[in-house]
Amino acid sequence: MFLPDIPELMIWAIYFAPMVSFAVIACGITIPRMGFQARHASRLTITAIGLSWILALWALDTSIGLDGESAGFAPHEWLRLFDFEVDFGVQLDSLSALMMFVVTSVSLLVQVYSTGYMHGDGGYARYFMLMSLFTMSMLGLVMASSLLQLFIHWELVGLTSYLLVGFWFHRPAAAAAAKKAFIVTRFGDFFFMIALVLIWTKTGGIFDITEINALAAQHQLSDAVLVGFVLGVFAGAAGKSAQFPLHFWLPDAMEGPTPVSSLIHSATMVAAGVYLLARFFPTVEAAPGEVTTTIAYIGAFTAILAASMGIVANDIKRVLAYSTISQLGYMVMAIGLGGFVAAIFHLFTHAFFKSLLFQGSGSVNHATNTFDMRRMGGLRTAMPLTFATFIIGSLSLSGVFPLAGFWSKDELLLDAWHHDKFLWMVGTIVAFMTAFYMFRVIFLTFFGEYRGGEEVDVGHDVAGPPHESPRSMTVPMIILTVPSVLFGLFALNGFGGFIEGTLPEEIRHFKFHMDSVVLASSTLAAFGGIGAAAAVYLARTPKPEQLGRAAGPFYTFAAGKYYVDEIAEGGIVRVVLHRFLGRWIAAFDRVVVDGIVNGTAVGARRIGDIARRLETGHLQAYTSMSMLGVVVVIIVIFVLSGNVLER
Amino acid sequence: MTGWEQVYHIGPAVTLLGGAGVVLLADMILPRGRAPFALLTLLVLALAAGWAIWHANTGTTGPSFDGAVVTDRFALFFIFLFIAATAAVTIASTDWVKKLDLSAEYYALLLVAAGSMSLLVQGNDLILIFVALETTALVQYVLVGLTRRDRSAEAGIKYLISGAVAAGLMIYGFAFLFGTTGATSLDGIASFVQAGHEEARLPLTLGFVLVAAGFGFKMALVPFHGWAPDVYQGGPTPIISFLSVASKAGGFAIALRLFYTGLGGSETFISEDWAMMFGVLAVASMLFGNIAALVQTDLRRLLGYSSIAQAGNIAIGLAAVSTGSTLGPSGVMFFLATYVATNLGAFFAVIAISQRIGSYEIGDYAGLIRRSPMLAAILMLCLLSLTGIPPTAGFIAKIYIFNSAVQAGEQWLIVLVAVAVVNTAVSAYYYLRLARTMIVDDAKDEMTFRPTLSMQVVLVFAAVTVIFVGLVPAPLISAAQRAAETLQIQ
Amino acid sequence: MTVDLAHYLAVSGIIFGIGVAIALSKRNVVAVLMGIELMLNASNLAFLAFSRFSGAFQDGTEPLAGHTFVVFVLTVAAAEAAVALAMAVLIYRRRETVDLDRISVLRW
Amino acid sequence: MVTLFLLLPLAGALLALFLPRERELDARWIALLFSGLAFAVSIVIFVTFDPDQNGYQFVDQFTWINPSGAGFEVQYFVGVDGLSAPMVLLLGLLSVVAVLVSFNIDERVKEYFAYLLLLETAVAGVFLSLDLIQFFLFWELELLPMYMLISIWGSGRNRYSAMKFLIYTLAGSAFMLVGFLVIGVDAGTFEISALTEMPPQDALIPLSLVFWAIMIAFLVKLPVFPVHTWLPDAHTDAPTAVSVMLAGVLLKMGGYGILRIALPILPEQAHDFRFVLAAIAGFSVLYGAVITLQQRDLKRLIAYSSVSHMGYVLLGIAALGAVGLSGAALQMFTHGTITGLLFVMVGLIYERTHTRDITSMSGLMHRMPLIGTVMLIAGLASLGLPGLSGFVAELTIFLGAFDAHPAATIAGIFGVVLAAGYILWMVQRIFHGPADEKWADLKDANCWWEHVAMGSLVVVIVAIGIFPGIITDSIESGIAPIAQIFEANL
Amino acid sequence: MDSVGVVIAFYVLSAITIVSAASIFLLRNLVHAIVLLVVVFLGMAGLFLTLSADFIAVAQILIYAGAISVLFVFAVMLTPLASRDNGNSLYAGPGLLLGGAIAAIVVVTAFDVEWNQLTGVALEQRSFTDTIEVIGNQLLGPHVLAFExxxxxxxxxxxxAIVLVTDPNNEDGTTAEEEAGKDTAVGGSE
Structure with a gap:
């Protein structure tokens, strides 16, 4: 629009800049002789991502100039093995350009934030190495032109998520959470991979996303294939985007450093699932209606389920995590309802304010050394900047006019209103709950008396009374308030048209409008939530304990996270897989399969023992054997030759 | 043909038998215990070998003594084997003989055994075969009891009585063959069988089964094997080493001659009967020998069972004989040739080791590789060859004989081969367990030792043969092939 | 009433069977050797009967070859008996027994 | 060139064996030199190999055994095609790695390296042989060094495991020999390429039986359920370098054999039984993975994971399509490097902690970050993480197999999830968690040979993960003729 | 053979031979058994005579009834401490069974097979008048080698036989156990 069209090489540079940073830091760590120091790592990373950000802006600019349509770069050959032909390329259209912009900007801010948050940590260089790797992978994911390329980076972001959640691997909880995160998402990827193999097989070897979408849109794929493919892709997305029933890894993943949560588990990676569905939106649309409805309902259910858990969680980060799940549920619901633009728009705004909120929680943690809200309180005086930014983020998330969250959520609920009133109701309730738990957090954390924090946690050398975080942390937060407040205005400014540029003409049907019922109800829900939270946690009428008691089993259920963890981990994995299947199969292997082998050996020796007893040492046993042999052989031959018996 | 020409045809045998007399004479003439009997024996063997080579080079073939004997490559092949085995045993047993008071008799008996076996393989007439076989047998009985120690005597009497019973069976079988076919010469029997006298099937069957019992005793095939472990354990080891190869080879040679030439070879009305009989005996031998060997702790006894199992392997070649190609016989011959080298190597190593450590228990062989690397290495090589693991001669021999059985083109032969190959896996257990004991386990006694020079010579020779044939088997296979061709009826 | 080959063979077979039975079931070495001699005798009878009756002799083969064979069997039997008895004496010197049931140090 | 690759390690083995005892440690350098030279040769072979050219390259051929008139012509016939070229490269690489990780062997050094190099020669022979009998020879030759290496330098129940390995392989290969003989006899040649051009139409026994007779040996070696139980035992008790070789190249002999022999020679039978193979494959993947989840012993865990991973190879083969087959070949290569690396790492860990019990370890990452990182990389590669070599191979297999065997493929894909489970569980238990006092003295990898061994494999894993084209060109040219058989006729 | 005398002779001699042979099995005294063995040999010689095998019959009497029986007597005398009974071994049952089986097989074969045998005139024409000459010619003719x-x-x-019964130089002071010990290392470190 403003600049000349970006050449392909520059888009690749967006991807390669963090990769170079990663490689250099990796070499620096493993080869001690290079004289690499920790502080180089953060500088390198920030520089690289900064470069990527600038280029991403250029790309976005170009894409806007193209009205969001694909720039159509030719892919490059990666692998040729008979029919297995894979080409890697970059996709520059509205979706990827937007995602690149989101990823690079959030990443850049988080890197800056991290220099403060991770200051003095033993794994400082490693941290930035992994962050570079993550950024690279995420960029690779969003710019991929081939499904396989997308999948590869999909897995890579999973890996970096694993490594970063388990960054403080000495903490058993972190190590366990990392493993859990990886395996649960991998379980989703299982279906994704089936989908990938299925589509390759059924299309005769096509991996190119555009081509797949085109085939689906032209109804050249059978319904069965479409159902299989879409459900598989959705399962993969559900794993990554923490949709029910694969949602339970995300709260645990909060064991990672907070900037990681801020970048990966709120803004980018978890949104990759939504991105994936959006990427295949034409295919999803082509699939039978039941499929999309299923997707929508799962999204809605996830949204309300996560929100209910968020209300009762005491860990600030976990509340945010549940909130993330809930918001992702919104987006998935939107996709399922055909609300392509709404989903992406919400993804876009959510990335910024959720990242902001996480950074705020990190800042709080920096001061108090805890994430437990019961140990906080009254921080608004000690940390005014954090407080202010957190409030803005919360308001945006709650959907208060005219902040970014309001616009995107409104689009979303509008879609629901048009397609399915029940889902709209659910969405509105979730909006209420969102406002409630967000302001519960605010009241518990920033209002009231300070309740003491916690002793120094490993990896942090900050102690003493709470105080404002260093500038390296506050500045990114302040910067993030800008998109949290303003970016909703794009809704008025052709965002929909731009973002639909990626879709084929036939299914572009976005038109910006507002519906008074939806508008009113959502605004009511938001303020109702805020008010309710104020009543309970600020005015303490009714007291939260009373409320909990009143809710009775619901409260217990929600506080127990609906026992999904227990069922999945304890039930399925431990009991079914380990105790039942695993143990029995292992025993079967040991006793039966190996037993037959050893039994054969033992049996052979036994028979050998018997056989050698035939050699009694008595000569006449031997001669008798000879005679017996002769007699038997003669008789057998006589009988066989038939001469004797016939007569 | 003049008398001398006839004697020329059986030159090697005559030399050996005459040599035995010379040795005995030398014992009488020279002062007791001084005479270089071993050298004399080797000289006789060298002469015999020279004569046999002369035969081979001049291509002397054909019957003599009115068809009682034939001189052909088949016989020469085995004569070479006997001479080689006898020479090796002679060299290897020089130390052992020093402690024996009967060295002249020992060498003379060895030479007679070799000579009579040479005649045996040349034999083409039941009478000569019978006499030569009995001579061999009697001499071997005496040899086994030669030390006149307790176990030697027990081994001797067991060997003798088993042998006598076997001989009784065999001669009864000869009677039926003779009576049914009206001939004592193998050619006569062959022409009768080939004429297809189906009505004579029963007595012929009776005859060849009884004869097979007699030969089976020599070959140590199940169920005529009973003597083997006891005799191997009790007899004097050098003599057993001779017995284990030469006697077995003689048994197989005469079985080939009789069944292949005498009974008219393949495609007679009884060929399938006896081929299958040998097949069954082969299976039984392999199974029994290998299974029973699994639990042995005495090395000589182990080798006894092993020899039964190996006899089963070789008998596959006998079973494959019925096809008319030379593969079966050549398989038997090639296998036997490698078996001679392998088994002699193993036995000599065992002798050399046990002379020092005074035990034949497998457990006492622990850590031998450190005490005497050469002996342990050679013994291991021979065990590998017995198992049939490359690059040893035993590997090629097994493959070759299995191949001949498959080439025969009978389904039941493939089953036979399948049993045989599975048995190879079983045999690996005890052969390699021994190898492991020698190489892996810790020695109880760290004192090192070396075999005597004469022993070293034969051991190295055996080892080199095993390896050489394993790598370059073609010449020996060709020799066996050419020898087997002469076995076919002209 | 005629007597032909079958009768002689039957007698031979019975004697052979008795010889086998004795050889297989007597524990005294001398008795066992007696059984073996019976087996040899039985085959001699068979040889002679075949010589006498068999019509299978073709031209140039001598029916009396059976007799010749028997001569050799006799010779071998004698030699074998001699060696066997020497062996029996030898084992007797070592063990003071010729009972085959008790000559079983070598076994298994 | 190819013969040079075969002979170099052998020469090294002999040289090492005859070192004087006081310079025993020099055997390490000899082994490194010769395996390094062989590696260099393998690189030259791989690089100069021309994928666009049909047939075998670098062929050396002469008649080894050809007796007159008998159907037993055996050739020395070696060469590489696109299938064996990567295998040779893998062998060269892993041999060097195996030598490197053995550098601190201090017991019976000469013998150790001699056996190790002999093993390399034997495996090289398997990959290079183009004659069935020669193939079988090398197949069997590999047994002895493996047996000795596990027996002497192994730990735990090493004797049991070594014997189990031996008997299992022998029993499997026994039937293979029968199959080879039946095919060879029927066709009159043992040359693989000739047999490939004219697959046998009819044989003495049903060809489907022949097919399974041959397959059983390969399936044992691969190994798949239910003939896999030798693998965990052998791995657990073997020394590090042997585990590396075993997992890295020996298992590949099975898959290679199927691709080289079973499929091209008996395509119709393979086609008939493809569902059985796929079922075995799919079941093995899940079965192995589920059992892996139960393991507490580090080596057993990786061993069982190999069972699971080699199931993929069979799955790719069962697809009988170009993509599936090349996936199988690719998986063999990548699994070789990955599991090789895993065993190297396990060896390094075991060397330091003297335990393989996963539950007794914790927080080792604090003490040895480098080992932990490399182990993590290896583990991630093993669970099929994109960007590392395992992914490409597994994906290729899935793509190739899905159309033919959807259920088995889905089972295979689920195996990837389970793989994530056991690998991450292992990493978590060993490396993560608080540092344990008892491991306070552990040192990270600090010797150059450890660095080189780890580094080289990591480089290969990453390189192939990112640029699979490095070896796919070669594999494509190797698989194309095999795939053509199936596409053209069936 | 139709001649009544021959037939009677055959049956009588057969009966004597078979009964004597069976008695060897049944008798409990070894010396008696040897005596009966001589009877068997003599009966055999008689049967040989009915087959016109005069030379063999004579040889049978000389070698078997004469020499070999004497050998047996010697053997019995040379083993004075061994038991004199003619007891059955552990394998008497199988032995008897197998002996019976082989006998039955031969008898069945004998009567089952249609033998290619001479009868009547042809049988009479086979003249075994001068067997000694023919045997002598055979022994020095085609079978001279076997003869040698x-x-x-x-x-x-x-x-x-001489070697076996000669005692080794060390006169026998050793017991079986010591021998056994030495035996394990034949020619070993004595």
Whole structure:
């Protein structure tokens, strides 16, 4: 629009800049002789991502100039093995350009934030190495032109998520959470991979996303294939985007450093699932209606389920995590309802304010050394900047006019209103709950008396009374308030048209409008939530304990996270897989399969023992054997030759 | 043909038998215990070998003594084997003989055994075969009891009585063959069988089964094997080493001659009967020998069972004989040739080791590789060859004989081969367990030792043969092939 | 009433069977050797009967070859008996027994 | 060139064996030199190999055994095609790695390296042989060094495991020999390429039986359920370098054999039984993975994971399509490097902690970050993480197999999830968690040979993960003729 | 053979031979058994005579009834401490069974097979008048080699028998157990 069209090489540079940073830091760590120091790592990373950000802006600019349509770069050959032909390329259209912009900007801010948050940590260089790797992978994911390329980076972001959640691997909880995160998402990827193999097989070897979408849109794929493919892709997305029933890894993943949560588990990676569905939106649309409805309902259910858990969680980060799940549920619901633009728009705004909120929680943690809200309180005086930014983020998330969250959520609920009133109701309730738990957090954390924090946690050398975080942390937060407040205005400014540029003409049907019922109800829900939270946690009428008691089993259920963890981990994995299947199969292997082998050996020796007893040492046993042999052989031959018996 | 020409045809045998007399004479003439009997024996063997080579080079073939004997490559092949085995045993047993008071008799008996076996393989007439076989047998009985120690005597009497019973069976079988076919010469029997006298099937069957019992005793095939472990354990080891190869080879040679030439070879009305009989005996031998060997702790006894199992392997070649190609016989011959080298190597190593450590228990062989690397290495090589693991001669021999059985083109032969190959896996257990004991386990006694020079010579020779044939088997296979061709009826 | 080959063979077979039975079931070495001699005798009878009756002799083969064979069997039997008895004496010197049931140090 | 690759390690083995005892440690350098030279040769072979050219390259051929008139012509016939070229490269690489990780062997050094190099020669022979009998020879030759290496330098129940390995392989290969003989006899040649051009139409026994007779040996070696139980035992008790070789190249002999022999020679039978193979494959993947989840012993865990991973190879083969087959070949290569690396790492860990019990370890990452990182990389590669070599191979297999065997493929894909489970569980238990006092003295990898061994494999894993084209060109040219058989006729 | 005398002779001699042979099995005294063995040999010789095998019959009497029986008597005398009974071994049952089986097989075969045998005139024409001459010609003619080998056989049987009964230099003071110990290392470190 403003600049000349970006050449392909520059888009690749967006991807390669963090990769170079990663490689250099990796070499620096493993080869001690290079004289690499920790502080180089953060500088390198920030520089690289900064470069990527600038280029991403250029790309976005170009894409806007193209009205969001694909720039159509030719892919490059990666692998040729008979029919297995894979080409890697970059996709520059509205979706990827937007995602690149989101990823690079959030990443850049988080890197800056991290220099403060991770200051003095033993794994400082490693941290930035992994962050570079993550950024690279995420960029690779969003710019991929081939499904396989997308999948590869999909897995890579999973890996970096694993490594970063388990960054403080000495903490058993972190190590366990990392493993859990990886395996649960991998379980989703299982279906994704089936989908990938299925589509390759059924299309005769096509991996190119555009081509797949085109085939689906032209109804050249059978319904069965479409159902299989879409459900598989959705399962993969559900794993990554923490949709029910694969949602339970995300709260645990909060064991990672907070900037990681801020970048990966709120803004980018978890949104990759939504991105994936959006990427295949034409295919999803082509699939039978039941499929999309299923997707929508799962999204809605996830949204309300996560929100209910968020209300009762005491860990600030976990509340945010549940909130993330809930918001992702919104987006998935939107996709399922055909609300392509709404989903992406919400993804876009959510990335910024959720990242902001996480950074705020990190800042709080920096001061108090805890994430437990019961140990906080009254921080608004000690940390005014954090407080202010957190409030803005919360308001945006709650959907208060005219902040970014309001616009995107409104689009979303509008879609629901048009397609399915029940889902709209659910969405509105979730909006209420969102406002409630967000302001519960605010009241518990920033209002009231300070309740003491916690002793120094490993990896942090900050102690003493709470105080404002260093500038390296506050500045990114302040910067993030800008998109949290303003970016909703794009809704008025052709965002929909731009973002639909990626879709084929036939299914572009976005038109910006507002519906008074939806508008009113959502605004009511938001303020109702805020008010309710104020009543309970600020005015303490009714007291939260009373409320909990009143809710009775619901409260217990929600506080127990609906026992999904227990069922999945304890039930399925431990009991079914380990105790039942695993143990029995292992025993079967040991006793039966190996037993037959050893039994054969033992049996052979036994028979050998018997056989050698035939050699009694008595000569006449031997001669008798000879005679017996002769007699038997003669008789057998006589009988066989038939001469004797016939007569 | 003049008398001398006839004697020329059986030159090697005559030399050996005459040599035995010379040795005995030398014992009488020279002062007791001084005479270089071993050298004399080797000289006789060298002469015999020279004569046999002369035969081979001049291509002397054909019957003599009115068809009682034939001189052909088949016989020469085995004569070479006997001479080689006898020479090796002679060299290897020089130390052992020093402690024996009967060295002249020992060498003379060895030479007679070799000579009579040479005649045996040349034999083409039941009478000569019978006499030569009995001579061999009697001499071997005496040899086994030669030390006149307790176990030697027990081994001797067991060997003798088993042998006598076997001989009784065999001669009864000869009677039926003779009576049914009206001939004592193998050619006569062959022409009768080939004429297809189906009505004579029963007595012929009776005859060849009884004869097979007699030969089976020599070959140590199940169920005529009973003597083997006891005799191997009790007899004097050098003599057993001779017995284990030469006697077995003689048994197989005469079985080939009789069944292949005498009974008219393949495609007679009884060929399938006896081929299958040998097949069954082969299976039984392999199974029994290998299974029973699994639990042995005495090395000589182990080798006894092993020899039964190996006899089963070789008998596959006998079973494959019925096809008319030379593969079966050549398989038997090639296998036997490698078996001679392998088994002699193993036995000599065992002798050399046990002379020092005074035990034949497998457990006492622990850590031998450190005490005497050469002996342990050679013994291991021979065990590998017995198992049939490359690059040893035993590997090629097994493959070759299995191949001949498959080439025969009978389904039941493939089953036979399948049993045989599975048995190879079983045999690996005890052969390699021994190898492991020698190489892996810790020695109880760290004192090192070396075999005597004469022993070293034969051991190295055996080892080199095993390896050489394993790598370059073609010449020996060709020799066996050419020898087997002469076995076919002209 | 005629007597032909079958009768002689039957007698031979019975004697052979008795010889086998004795050889297989007597524990005294001398008795066992007696059984073996019976087996040899039985085959001699068979040889002679075949010589006498068999019509299978073709031209140039001598029916009396059976007799010749028997001569050799006799010779071998004698030699074998001699060696066997020497062996029996030898084992007797070592063990003071010729009972085959008790000559079983070598076994298994 | 190819013969040079075969002979170099052998020469090294002999040289090492005859070192004087006081310079025993020099055997390490000899082994490194010769395996390094062989590696260099393998690189030259791989690089100069021309994928666009049909047939075998670098062929050396002469008649080894050809007796007159008998159907037993055996050739020395070696060469590489696109299938064996990567295998040779893998062998060269892993041999060097195996030598490197053995550098601190201090017991019976000469013998150790001699056996190790002999093993390399034997495996090289398997990959290079183009004659069935020669193939079988090398197949069997590999047994002895493996047996000795596990027996002497192994730990735990090493004797049991070594014997189990031996008997299992022998029993499997026994039937293979029968199959080879039946095919060879029927066709009159043992040359693989000739047999490939004219697959046998009819044989003495049903060809489907022949097919399974041959397959059983390969399936044992691969190994798949239910003939896999030798693998965990052998791995657990073997020394590090042997585990590396075993997992890295020996298992590949099975898959290679199927691709080289079973499929091209008996395509119709393979086609008939493809569902059985796929079922075995799919079941093995899940079965192995589920059992892996139960393991507490580090080596057993990786061993069982190999069972699971080699199931993929069979799955790719069962697809009988170009993509599936090349996936199988690719998986063999990548699994070789990955599991090789895993065993190297396990060896390094075991060397330091003297335990393989996963539950007794914790927080080792604090003490040895480098080992932990490399182990993590290896583990991630093993669970099929994109960007590392395992992914490409597994994906290729899935793509190739899905159309033919959807259920088995889905089972295979689920195996990837389970793989994530056991690998991450292992990493978590060993490396993560608080540092344990008892491991306070552990040192990270600090010797150059450890660095080189780890580094080289990591480089290969990453390189192939990112640029699979490095070896796919070669594999494509190797698989194309095999795939053509199936596409053209069936 | 139709001649009544021959038929009667055959049956009588057969009966004597078979009964005597069976008695060897049944008798409990070894010396009595040897006596009966001589009877068997003599009966056999008679049967040989009915087959016109006069030379063999004579040889049978000389060698078997004469020499070999004496050998047996010697053997019995040379083993004075061994038991004199003719007891059955552990394998009497199988032995009897197998003996019966082989006998039955031969008898069945004998009567089952249609033998290619001479009858009547042809049988009469087969003249076994001068068997000695023919046997002599055979022995020195086609079977001369066997004849020579038989001499070697006899010589070495003689030698063997002598060798076996000669005691080794160390006069027997050792018991079986000590021998057994030494035996394990034949030619070993004595």
């Amino acid at each position: 080998v038989a001499s070697v056989l006899l010589l070495f049987a003689l030698l063997g």
